[in-house]
Amino acid sequence: MSHTFPVRIFYEDTDMAGIVYYANYLKYIERARSDIVERLGVDQRAMRDEDIVFVITRVEADYLGKARFGDRLEVRTTHHAKGAVRWMFDQEVARGDEIIFRAKVTAVCMTTAGKPTRLPAKLRSQLVDPPA
Template sequence: MTVEGQDQPAQGRFEGAAHLFAVRVYFEDTDLSGVVYHANYLRYMERARSDMLRVAGIDQRAHFEGGGGAYAIADLAIRYRAPARLDDALLVESRVVAARGASVVIHQTVRRGAELLTDATVTAALVGPDGRPRRQPAAWIDRFRSLVLQGEDTP
């Protein structure tokens, strides 16, 4: 019997302006050498960004289903510093660093404990059904900007 609120996917959380999202490395994430395949870091970061938006109160699905469009990655810069391995517990940290009319810039890190494994800066642009950039809802921009301001207070 399932009890309400149980058996739900793990959800990240905000600590100040930083959204934290835990992931575990599974066999399917690794390559022949036993380390995480480079593209899988992008998957971890995508999951963390999607979860960050959900926890921040941004309903991407409703916006899309209402004809408002969806986010597309417009720019990505990533640096790999050290490998993750099978069964490692990782933490993806996401921070909004800028909010513009049609886009949001998010810096993300992947760590194993205190060790930085990967970091990236991602620009997600809101595009309409026609594929053209579209202004984000004002409430979303306000929420992103509040996270930027909150993050500026972090040492």
């Protein structure tokens, strides 16, 4: 599955050199993942009430370019379930055709006590494991 999420760079996103502060890319890709969850009709507050949450267990990131104040970027995400518990995301932040950030993210479904649990059935039915 694929998803696109727009990001506009504001002054508050930049460091003293006027370049997007490195940690903000993690915020941008988080916003895109949150948008995916919402668009798939998953209510995370209701999940939490049922003792289930998503936990990010791995992020592998590459910084490939720079974004600056005023830039308009796009977070492009492909994602799929991996087994019964994991949700995998390949994300990139681009300015037009130029990819300036790339990340691989693993989310795991867990109880609030930290025990792995199955992805909700409604979500699992919408996500397809890629061929092995």
